[in-house]
Amino acid sequence: MTGLPSGAEFRPPGPLRSGHIQTILSSSGIRRRLLPKAALEILDGAEHVLIDGGDGVRLTGVYTAQKRQASSRGLAVLFHGWEGSVDSTYVLQTGSRLLREGWDVFRLNFRDHGDNFHLNEALFHSCRIDEVVHAMGDLARRWPCRPMVLAGFSLGGNFALRVANRAKAAGLPLSYVLAVCPIIDPSEGLYSLEESAPWFYRAYFIRKWRRSLQAKQALFPQHTYFELAELKQGLRGLTAALVARNTDFESLEQYLDGYSVGGDILADMAVPGTILTAADDPVIPVNSFRQLQLPAHVELDISAYGGHCGFIQGWDMTSFTDDYIAARFNAVASGRLAARIPDLASP
Template sequence: MPLVKSAYKPSLLFKSGHFSTIYSSKLRVAPSVQQLRERIHLKDGDFLDIDWSYSKNKSHQLAILIHGLEGNAQRPYMKGVASHLNKNSWDTVAINLRGCSGEPNRLFRSYTAGATEDLEDVLHHILKNYNYTNIILNGFSLGGNLILKYLGERPFVPQEIKKAVVVSTPLMLDQSLEELNKFSNSIYARYFLKSLRKKIKEKAAMFPNEFSENKWKEIKSLLDFDMVYTSKAHGFKDAYDYYRKNSSLQFLPDIKIPVLILNAQNDSFLSPACLPYKFAENHKYIYLETPKYGGHVGFFDKNNLYYNEKRTLDFIKTL
């Protein structure tokens, strides 16, 4: 498909990628959304909490939302798109990935950028118990990578899934880690690591035979976390094996529904590989939009309605 020319033109302050990222994550007031929680029990004995929000009128259209690393359904970017879609006749359900709903998950394993079996379980639950004929997937950062992998690794996806929109998505996980490890991104790396270390300390207490306290103390970086915990808890040889097998770029060729990838050029989390211009030009279903500005999930716009939220609705209007 032709590359999408972006209409996003923010005000002066929001031309800074770092300002956009930090403001949108820490200072944006989340739109008001009434969320109703449902717990799904998974096949392996664990659980997922999903948060529903509804349009005023009964709808057969559903958007499934997936947050980024150490996010949850209450983050401003999640509530922002849920609010906008609810106002435009879409129900939404936001998935809190394992351990992200405010309660530790039951198992030693947690969530990853490629755990598509959890998305599959949510879809199975929804299709079995609810009457939605049109479903779209909307993911942010890690959640976007998970959605792209899900769509590309299977020969078929449920016919109810019509389109997907992914925002600020690291298509190459190892390269995005390299970007996060740069000094200019140290504030973000420290934030993620602090949250992850807190969770892994809880895991060590829950599973002393799996993860000793001394092992927990070895984690000094995001790479350490994936080496010491992520890879071992989820069946990978090491962190690099995890990155290689779960990076979504390799799954794009086999996607068979329309997908919009919205990645800002000044997103400091993303490497050049996350802006695959030549590939998108020749793919029937991949729409690539790369605004000059936007930071990481920071597409600020007027009236607390973000550009990515407007683009998501615009992209899915015609199914």
């Protein structure tokens, strides 16, 4: 895509070329403290709203209207990663950049993320795509500014791709999707965390997950989401126990397959888009991306550096993904991408 940033251009200095340092810094408190004030602009004038997920499901999110231009470029929706929220540093940073570019921005919390543990008794799991698709329809009706574009990070990138894959059938007016380091094959991802990635990644994820599960249990004491012995297990054991206790899936493998976007699952996706990942991502194996079968209007961009959702450019903690996402979204709004990709019209 000529004239747009590419992953090959991302060349961070010195120590920031480590995928582990990129990954650790991506969600660290250090990054949030060092970010310029402009990265928190999205918080000014933000409107907290309840979103309809269908079948009685309620989700939360935050809408911020742009004030830089006479009219908005469109509606940009952002999805956080697993155990993140609308207030995750990378979501705030990207949202603030898009706001300055003239986009209205909506940040969506998945079930049991952020402030919405109390809204739905049933537990979050990664196959709950129907409620997210329904929520996107609610957003499209409430804020009809077009084009409507979507970006997601990690598990949020996986959700974003599945939303785009269902957009045409669901009647969603989605013009473009961009996924940063999305989970492709959950079975491979779980194996990677268990066998390949350093121990501190497992410790980080399971600590946050246990804390969320305990918060959910405290709100719904009448419902047994887990036994204490199950909560003490590792990632695979706890996932298997929760799947068996809280879902209709017959096995852990069936559950993991349920939210895979690997192989040819995205081959017929009607919505144009981009998948950006890094070859040095220690969490999501890069081979999963190389095995994808994608339509011509979906771009796969594998950077040599970036870690997992890092892409941090320097010691000011700003991210290359902000430039990357903003450039592509702006090209959608101006029609420049449509000129090169005939399918870039809304379904």
